Amino acid sequence: MSNCSSIKLYPKCLIGTQPLAITNNGHLIPCCQCDAMRNFDDPKYIEFLKHVKISDYDSIMEILTSDVWLLFEEGLMNNEGFKMCYIYCLTKEKTFKKQIFYNNNKKVAEVDDNSKHRQAK
């Protein structure tokens, strides 16, 4: 699967905010965003589709517990997904800046990235 070490995935399908989808060709896919042009030339997605045709299984649960599906989910947990995952479910690692102001060795204020000033207690 695709991997981009500088980008961290936040897979909506794993945290339950993105439902499963079915393509018009009868494939069960992790979400509707997968059925997009950007994935159509992703070799990993093309291979994945070969294993998730609903008519090849007796139940949806059988697909969801299949090796190919579990490997896909494991990949997501390791920051590996289809091309579309890096667009739809991307979270860039963010570095937060925080400034702390002192007066006579006493903390008087804190300012973070959101420019929210906080008074020291």
Ligand code: SF4
């Ligand atoms: S784009 Fe990828 S990671 Fe995001 S919900 Fe869809 S399958 Fe999961």
